[in-house]
Amino acid sequence: MNFKIGIDIGSTTVKTVVLNDKGDMVFRAYERHFSKVREKAAEQLRSALHILADQRVTTVITGSAGLGVAKASGIRFVQEVYATASAVREYIPDTDAVIELGGEDAKIIFFGRSLEERMNGSCAGGTGAFIDQMATLLNVSIQELDELSLKHEKIYPIASRCGVFAKSDIQPILNQGGRREDIAASIFQAVVDQTVAGLTQGRELAGKIVFLGGPLTFLLGLRQRFIETLELDGEHAVFPENADCFAALGAALTTEDKDATTFEEMLRLLESAVDASHLTDVMEPLFRSQEEYDEFAARHAKATPDTIDPETYAGDAWLGIDAGSTTTKLVLIAENGGILYSYYASNKGDPVSIVKKELQNIYARFGGRVAIRGSAVTGYGEDLIKNAFGVDIGLVETMAHFRAARHFDGGVDFILDIGGQDVKCFKIHGGAIDSIMLNEACSSGCGSFIETFAKALGYNIADFARLGLFDPKPVNLGSRCTVFMNSSVKQAQKEGASVEAISAGLSISIVKNAVYKVIRAASADDLGQNIVVQGGTFLNDAVLRGFEREIGRNVTRPTIAGLMGAYGAALTARDAGAASSTLLDSAALGLFTHSSKPVTCQGCTNHCSMTVNTFDGGRRYISGNRCSKPLGLQKSTEPNLMKYKYDRLRAMSGKGEGDGSRGKIGIPFGLNMYENLPFWFEFFTRLNFEVVLSPESSRSLYIKGQRTIPSDTVCYPAKLMHGHIEHLCDMGVETIFYPCMPYNFDEGRSDNNYNCPVVAYYPELLAANMPRLKNVRFLNPYFGLHKKKGFITRSGEYFAENFNIPKSETKKAALAAYGAYDTYKNDIIAEGAKAIKYARDTGKRIIVVAGRPYHIDPEINHGIDELITSFGLVLVTEDAVSHILGKESRRVLNQWTYQARMYNAARYVTTQPDMQLIQLVSFGCGTDAITTDELRSILEGGGKLYTQIKIDDINNLGAVRIRLRSLIAAMESREKESA
Template sequence: MNLRVGIDIGSTTVKVVVLGEQNELLFRSYERHFSKTRERAAETLRSIGDMLSGKNVHMVITGSAGLGVSKASGIDFVQEVYATAAAVNTYVPGTDAVIELGGEDAKIIFFGGALEERMNGSCAGGTGAFIDQMASLLNVSIDELDTLSLKHEKIYPIASRCGVFAKSDIQPILNQGGQKEDIAASIFQAVVDQTVAGLTQGRELKGKIVFLGGPLHFLKGLRERFVDTLDLDAEHAVFPEDGDCFAAMGAALCSTDYAARPFDECLKLLEESVDATEALDTMPPLFADKAEYDAFLARHNANHPPEADLATYSGPAWLGIDAGSTTTKMVLIDPQGGILYHYYHSNLGNPVSIVLEQLREIYKRAGGRVSIQGAAVTGYGEDLIKNAFQCDLGLVETMAHYNAAKHFNPNVDFIIDIGGQDMKCFKIRNGAVDSIMLNEACSSGCGSFIETFAKALGYDIAEFSKIGLFSPRPVNLGSRCTVFMNSSVKQAQKDGAGVEDISAGLSISIVKNAVYKVIRAANADDLGKHIVVQGGTFLNDAVLRAFEQELGRDVIRPTIAGLMGAFGAALAARDLGLERSELLSEKALQSFTHTAKPTTCGLCTNHCSLTVNQFDNGRRFISGNRCSRPLGKEKAELPDLGAYKYQKLRAMEGKGAGSGVRGTMGIPFGLNMYENLPFWYEFFTRLNFEVVLSPESSRKLYLKGQHTIPSDTVCYPAKLLHGHVEALVEMGVDAIWYPCMSYNYDEGIGDNHYNCPVVAYYPELLAANVPVLKQTRFLFPYVGLWRHKDFEKRISKLMEEEFSIPKKETVAAARAAFDAYDAYKHDLWATGQSYVAQARAQGLPILVQAGRPYHIDPEINHGINDLITGQGFVLITEDAISHLEGYESRKVLNQWTFQSRMYNAARYVCTQPDMQLVQLVSFGCGTDAITADEVRSILEEGGKLYTQLKIDDINNLGAVKIRIRSLMAAMDARAVTSAKESAQRDPA
């Protein structure tokens, strides 16, 4: 029998195996190819020439990057799913499913009957490349990440929906003192969750599961997280010894279906083949010549702070610290804003130690000549650094950046800040920060995006950025996911693009992402006339030039673009007017100590993941809390209509009018049941059912139903329903009631009164995808509540068919239910008005939380309401005021009840001087693409601020806190401006 050779060319590695007559492994190789796929494969084959030269072999190529090599060389190709299946059937018979993770690919293959494959599509979160990037963020090697994960004490919820943006979940934990061991394990758990939720698509993972691919072969911590999550024993979790090369082994097994060839001929075909190329899609150059570049530099370098020298200066100074997502920036200024000292560096996952080191350096250089009279801190690590070093002020990032921008241009009306993973854009109106835009689900337009490629191509970021300045033909790479952009870059290289062309193309793609994905600008005038750009990414001249070219106008980039947050904080510290700062002295720093320990708060149902930071002299700071209870303070008791509604609905259980003799009726507490529960609870208890609600939503409940979720892109509130219905089945209810409802109540405020398609028809999806529902009576008929008589007729027939209940009894129950719903609605209106009156009596600002009924669920809103009331707002919900405005035609088709309420609430807020509105939207909600623009339009035309809060299954509230605090700062600034204008009009 001829020897069989299998070559698996993946997105990041090449695997080569040789099998003997008994399918034994004679040779195996696993190497990274760094985009040199054909060359790497040929080099490996040359290394085994002694074994195979002069012999006939069966050779087959497989893998996600193997088809092109196969076509170019003429060597046979087999699809990787079939190759993997061949290896699994041969070496691990009886397998039920395969989970395989590669560099950019993740797939699950289900066996049993026809093979079924599920594979990642538009996102490469949860793959080997994602793990590489997370290790880089923690400043550890992959092996060190694995070792750390095995020592974890707790797991934090971290998103792996984006290979870069997961940093926004990790960074606050780091900045608040979280342990790297816990974060490492949480990263692996994120990969597991992404794989299970994103790829199973409703099909249950059970039986014998084989784990393949490099990450699962090499990383013990990742294996542990999969085994624990799927609750597998040693018999059902199989990790083959050569699991990293299984697809190559399968290719070798399949090779007998193809003709044998001399090995030397195969090697020659591979060596002499030419990669297929396509015509490059190129764009105009950034700079035509060096003279144009020099003029560009001269214009921007004119924007600099006054010269200052710490070595010779004596007098007062003010310190600003920007503890950012990936970097720490520090600035010490004199009274004129001259920079005496500055620092900009990666925080290496430990901002406290960085600031400690730099403070010691400042005191050393100041030599007693300089008196620090104020210190302010901003950024993700604001609270931790402020408490650690006793800074005088903490301020929200948007205000810090505005302070800095108006120092260089008092007329600034638009600021864009692009950092390592964050993008912040905000308009300035009437001297105050107005609408704020932050990147949410993707950071392919941020600094780490371009840094990733610089490292991959062997350059440091500064050198890589300069290479593209004079490229005659920048490659058009679009603006895709950071990880998947690798494929575009590799293809461009194959098509003849040089590193300079790719560098320029990436700089342009950053700008396109910022302008069209985050800002969503139609033209330059949408931004403003006086634009200031800042953030470390804009220190890249190629990015700045691309930005100006895209807008068709000049902008201002201060020479300290990367330090603007710290500079703005220093200016704010100066404006405090303190005689001396509370900042830790040089002597106090000598005994400074810091330890951090993770724990879980059990004082309420939120179960916040806390980090207890302990400093010298018994000082401590607790982070991760949504309320003040862990700090030894009682929760703020400001009126909160969202909490009132939630508690009122949960309190219904056990208080019905009926005897319960007809059995237990389970109702899942989610989606539109937050709207309809008062009706259905009254209806079924009147019919003498005992109504049982599913448990309160929680992360644990979500994970209970995760394996039955068929779509990873549906909103989190819908995903939670899978856990709710599974919990009701476990509780042993006699039946579950969850009807399909195409229409909601007709409140006369819209063009129609539909429920959104997910809310309306999710019961049908649950019936088809949750196997345990077959163990109970799951009732999901089509019903409508907006036509009373029609409802009575239909529900009477249904109750008679299902439970033999007489029509007269059902009609009486229905009428009582309509009365109960009306009573609930009027109580809600009255309570909302009482909260408004209380706020006005106490002079407190009122915030309207506009969203859906289910946004009051603490697991869905992650405690946003606590955060809002904690900032001093009285909180009411949109349904408490939407009835105060009548119907008005909108620019869009206004056909959804919940959305109509938001529009009316926004209209009403515009008539109330002490109210502002925030809109809650869920990732995965299609209608919000429309409602967000419409609500923004209503508010801005009415002179109000628009603030949007996006929420999904991860509970990092960093971006939410920035928005709420920015809203407060903008309100304060508007109040000051209004007072000044009033004083000017009436000097007396």
């Protein structure tokens, strides 16, 4: 008998299938390999020895991590898409499409006249690895995550592009009391959204769809989300038997008799490949000897708090709590700063229960001999914990960490704090924070980065970190983000890298990401002379050693590096000098209760997904709201030019001064229309068209068009355009106007006046990828408004040809439209001047928000404008002040109108003592890779702080709130210093 063996070696699992000569499956195995890919494959085959001993076999290897094993062993390899397609054609021949999710791979295969496959690139956003990360975040097993999802009541919008983005959405929901059942289902929905939006790329999923891969085999909640989203019935959603091993099954089907050999010979070839290693890119070891490590450890043991005996101490104490993104830390200090009690552990998705338990432990241990005179809380969960337990002070993380660092080094001039998801860097000048840098939504230089890999390889993070300390040849994995790093790790595994070498390489990568991606340091002198490092990640000696080696100098790491936020909070509480604390005492804690429920606010069009936390005595804390309406508070009345502009533009719908006799013309409200709508509205209504504006952007509008988005990396404002077009079609609009605009108006402040390629040419992309546009009259001509005579001539010809409108009438409408545009721009300048005068009359600080015109869309900015004004700040946009200064040469090619406005606004801000600038950047914006550095140079060169906020479909403002509060704290520090 000749047996056929298929081995599928994926990114996280090994699957082995054995077929007899009748095609019956006589053996199958599915196991995680924890990076031991060759060993696990050989182990699975040895377990089939009772079937295959002394038999002839033909073997084929497939899978994303299988090629290296195939090459090392000499066993034939087949590409996994081909293997999967072979199995589908054999067992389910009438299949129209396959959706397959693996550990780090996601595929959609379309069947038809020819095979067409769509596969994720280096991003593992919608895969099993993503689900693993999210389960870890919730501190549950994969099976428990699935069970939770089946009990959900609502779905939160969660970014799905990768685990890092998703954590930015999930963690604040957890810290604010969101139900884990709802979060679990939302995680699965994020996987569905990523698969549909990221892989269909404009092609419709229809007919019989077969679902394959481990996640879709074992996770019923994930299946449910796919079925509901794609609106499939039992006949068209197929979950076949052995769906988790289909690629291995297909590999077995592609074996050829000429490759037959004995099972023992094949096993020998595979086992001989286990020890094969040919690493090509290695680095110097972190430590060459135990003595070298001992000297390093002794040096860093010196930065420690004063000693105190907690068993005998009696007197006053102060409590600090750091409710972080993934961990909760508590520190109780004595008057000399000595630590009486500390706690550091995962918040397990329930920081309230953790804090309650630890407070009970403190009261039980210290009884009446210690009196807590003050308390302070910082971190993502600050507001929730403060409201729950009556904590005296809430302070922003940056100030808490600065206070702690100053305790250990009074001359500290640079602080680098690396936490679970955050990198915070502070430059200190004259005893005050002078510059703040935070990572964006990416946590590639953070603790969760290495923790993810440690757990994927079967280790806890402490053991994993120790593995790499003395490895002689750490693998050079570069400085890439978590999901891209998966590819580097897989390549190292293929080359035979040990887990020790990978551990050391990852620790060094964290450092490189922090130094070169967040700090962007050219040399150690860019950091400072007295550097304090802190955060739980720096408790990892491999990371600390890598950092000192990378910058070429020694730094201070306090022995309580992971507790610095809580320690700084405790010191702040002590410095406040209060005689008593409002913290719940032991008796009140005994009556403490907490429950939470999700609600959707109907107070305005934002429809915020909120969490209502209820405590004993009817106390409540509401989180997730973008405005103060659900809290029963008065909405901020501070001037807000983003809202002013948005409301003006949304009103531009209808017949205007015309009579609508030429019918309706639909205009999608996005991208270049945020700049040019005043022009087009006036133009069309003067021509007696009725303008039908697409509705306000929303998550549901985005989902409506997501199947037609051909690129997952384009910015969110562009992705929204698909939904706007779909909605106009749903409204029955027969003519849609959306022109290509290579040039914007020439404002005389730049080298040229281009629009960015996405803004300029997106109508072409929509026409090519949205089938419904073939059923309407879609007008996407090339127009240039920057040359008035040229436009009048071109538009006269175009509208005469398409609508039989006399050229004289078109010219008249065009002249009126230019006037309307000028009026709109002048109104913004006047409103800005009015807002600035108000701020100065009332002593308010002014924030100039610089971004693209479409960043005023509430769905795109997620309410950042209302958050800014809620802090009592006056908000002015860049186009209200960019006209004040004339043209100035820049270090970069200044050829975009929008960017030129930002540069000029930044120059003006440096001349105004009461102004700071915040730059809004969309993920996926290529041109802003240039503007961010140039704006930083302008602002810091003029003595101002540079603050950047990246926005995408992530809609939780937790990280943005920290950034804004840090900016405000830095402004206050500077004002005190100059006073």
